[in-house]
Amino acid sequence: MSIASNLNDIKSSLPPHVTLVAVSKTKPVADLMEAYNAGQRIFGENKIQEMTEKWEQMPRDIQWHMIGHVQTNKVKYMAPYVSLIHGVDSLKLLTEINRQAARYRKTINCLLQVHIAEEETKFGMDEAELTTVLTSDEFKQMQNICVTGLMGMATFTEDETQIKKEFTHLKNIFDKLKQSELSEKTLNFKPETLSMGMSGDYKIAIACGSTMVRIGSSIFGSR
Numbered sequence: 001m002s003i004a005s006n007l008n009d010i011k012s013s014l015p016p017h018v019t020l021v022a023v024s025k026t027k028p029v030a031d032l033m034e035a036y037n038a039g040q041r042i043f044g045e046n047k048i049q050e051m052t053e054k055w056e057q058m059p060r061d062i063q064w065h066m067i068g069h070v071q072t073n074k075v076k077y078m079a080p081y082v083s084l085i086h087g088v089d090s091l092k093l094l095t096e097i098n099r100q101a102a103r104y105r106k107t108i109n110c111l112l113q114v115h116i117a118e119e120e121t122k123f124g125m126d127e128a129e130l131t132t133v134l135t136s137d138e139f140k141q142m143q144n145i146c147v148t149g150l151m152g153m154a155t156f157t158e159d160e161t162q163i164k165k166e167f168t169h170l171k172n173i174f175d176k177l178k179q180s181e182l183s184e185k186t187l188n189f190k191p192e193t194l195s196m197g198m199s200g201d202y203k204i205a206i207a208c209g210s211t212m213v214r215i216g217s218s219i220f221g222s223r
């Protein structure tokens with residue numbers, strides 16, 4: 001199967017309210033261009049250096065999403081062009097993103113990563129930490145950040161019940177925040193996007209309320 005046909009198959013199976021991020025990490029520019037020529041404009045990468053190299057070589061109408069864990073000292077390299085950072089999991093990181101965005105007089109959209117999986121290795125905050133960040137004075141004063149939603153990764157398992165439980169948990173947190181006073185009163189918090197679901201579990205994620213799926217191997221092949 002070609003990249004273009006994989007992409008078209010997936011796109012035609014997604015409900016209209018779900019945005020597709022084509023996860024192109026480790027893949028060469030030629031592969032990304034095949035997806036681009038088939039109409040894809042949103043690409044996800046997990047390493048800033050690799051993303052920046054691809055950004056330099058590829059058309060300017062691409063939206064680049066950082067989906068990996070971000071080191072504070074590397075934010076400056078993507079600040080000029082990144083359109084959404086999915087894996088933000090601390091006030092310290094938000095502070096640095098805000099600082100770099102201000103240098104370019106722009107607003108950078110971010111998703112806060114929530115820890116929903118059983119594995120210790122997956123990054124993210126719990127519900128209490130999320131609330132602490134969103135209600136902090138430091139956050140409210142950040143004029144160059146907009147938190148547009150949440151992101152999460154389920155446990156890597158065959159157990160669909162477990163995956164469903166974790167995605168539902170994240171959806172519940174998202175809905176709670178969306179309906180809270182916080183989202184009415186906090187100018188830089190506009191929860192619209194719920195980023196959950198990858199190649200192996202995106203159908204479950206969509207059934208649980210995902211609005212953005214991050215799909216790599218089902219489009220570009222295994223890594």
Ligand SMILES: *Cc1c(COP(=O)(O)O)cnc(C)c1O
Pocket residue numbers: 023025046067068153197198199200214215216217218
């Ligand atoms: C690699 C990656 C994906 C895509 O994974 P696939 O299984 O190849 O679809 C999605 N989200 C994150 C955070 C990733 O690192």
